[in-house]
Amino acid sequence: MFPTTRTLAAAAMVGVLLAPTAALAETPSSTTEENLHTALTIEAFDWARYTVYAEQADREDDGSASALFTDTAAEDRYDHLAALAIPAGLVGGNAQNLQAAIDGEVYEATVMYPEFAATARAEGCTQAASMFRSIAAEEKMHAKKYTVALSAITRGRGSIPRATGLQYITVTPQLPACGGQTQTNLVTAMHGEALATVKYQLFAEVALNSGNAALADLFAGTATVEFREHFSDEANLSGLMWDTETNLTDAAASEDVEATVTYPAFAQQATEAEDFDVASLFEELAVAEGLQRDAFLLLAER
Ligand SMILES: [Fe+2]
Ligand SMILES: [Fe+2]
Numbered sequence: 001m002f003p004t005t006r007t008l009a010a011a012a013m014v015g016v017l018l019a020p021t022a023a024l025a026e027t028p029s030s031t032t033e034e035n036l037h038t039a040l041t042i043e044a045f046d047w048a049r050y051t052v053y054a055e056q057a058d059r060e061d062d063g064s065a066s067a068l069f070t071d072t073a074a075e076d077r078y079d080h081l082a083a084l085a086i087p088a089g090l091v092g093g094n095a096q097n098l099q100a101a102i103d104g105e106v107y108e109a110t111v112m113y114p115e116f117a118a119t120a121r122a123e124g125c126t127q128a129a130s131m132f133r134s135i136a137a138e139e140k141m142h143a144k145k146y147t148v149a150l151s152a153i154t155r156g157r158g159s160i161p162r163a164t165g166l167q168y169i170t171v172t173p174q175l176p177a178c179g180g181q182t183q184t185n186l187v188t189a190m191h192g193e194a195l196a197t198v199k200y201q202l203f204a205e206v207a208l209n210s211g212n213a214a215l216a217d218l219f220a221g222t223a224t225v226e227f228r229e230h231f232s233d234e235a236n237l238s239g240l241m242w243d244t245e246t247n248l249t250d251a252a253a254s255e256d257v258e259a260t261v262t263y264p265a266f267a268q269q270a271t272e273a274e275d276f277d278v279a280s281l282f283e284e285l286a287v288a289e290g291l292q293r294d295a296f297l298l299l300a301e302r
């Protein structure tokens with residue numbers, strides 16, 4: 001489903017993101033909107049996996065690979081994703097952010113993960129089936145906490161709950177545990193978890209800037225669970241990571257797809273829909289991903 005630069009200061013990014021209505025003056029076409037969402041998901045996924053690839057490079061005492069993965073992750077997160085978030089209208093006020101979070105959690109808890117669990121069971125991958133079931137239960141809990149928080153800030157009833165506890169999972173080199181549709185579903189799930197992570201981090205910044213530290217803690221704590229528990233558990237079962245040399249080659253290959261296929265196609269479609277500002281953003285991203293590919297290749301060939 002998903003094909004597999006300079007860092008902006010986080011503070012500057014929040015300043016831009018806090019004015020989401022400015023972007024609504026020109027509503028993009030539905031195709032552009034869909035492509036913006038896919039692009040956000042790709043950038044979030046790249047941020048998440050390069051972050052854990054950097055940790056693997058550290059374990060191998062490979063300082064240059066660790067630095068490249070860390071810098072590229074930051075560029076995808078604070079430059080590319082931040083730029084896409086504005087026309088995508090990703091971030092709003094606290095109440096709007098909570099509602100978006102609830103919708104996402106309810107979908108994962110009641111539709112996506114139960115379906116993925118049933119498929120894994122049918123395919124005989126019991127490990128994935130039980131993991132999907134337990135993540136579904138946690139997403140249900142997240143939806144509940146966000147619903148309580150929404151009622152606290154809109155009706156003044158009750159208080160903001162604390163985030164659920166974290167069971168930290170390290171991503172390590174592993175062979176894929178399942179094949180078939182379950183392997184595809186693991187990749188889809190990781191993209192969803194990565195996007196949820198980044199969204200909640202951005203929502204936490206909005207909450208903090210509005211003076212609501214308890215809501216900021218709930219979003220930030222939940223973001224950590226999505227990344228360090230859900231994404232990481234799925235990454236291990238899917239065999240996302242291998243050694244640093246392989247990780248560099250894989251990273252170069254996926255950046256090449258983004259540079260030569262995904263973003264050029266999105267730019268073309270945005271131009272056809274007369275979403276010219278978004279079209280030039282996609283064109284700029286195609287160039288930036290090409291530079292990331294070249295940097296990964298250079299290191300992979302040392
Ligand atoms: Fe969640
Ligand atoms: Fe999750």
Ligand SMILES: [Fe+2]
Binds near residue numbers: 046076255289292
């Ligand atoms: Fe990238």
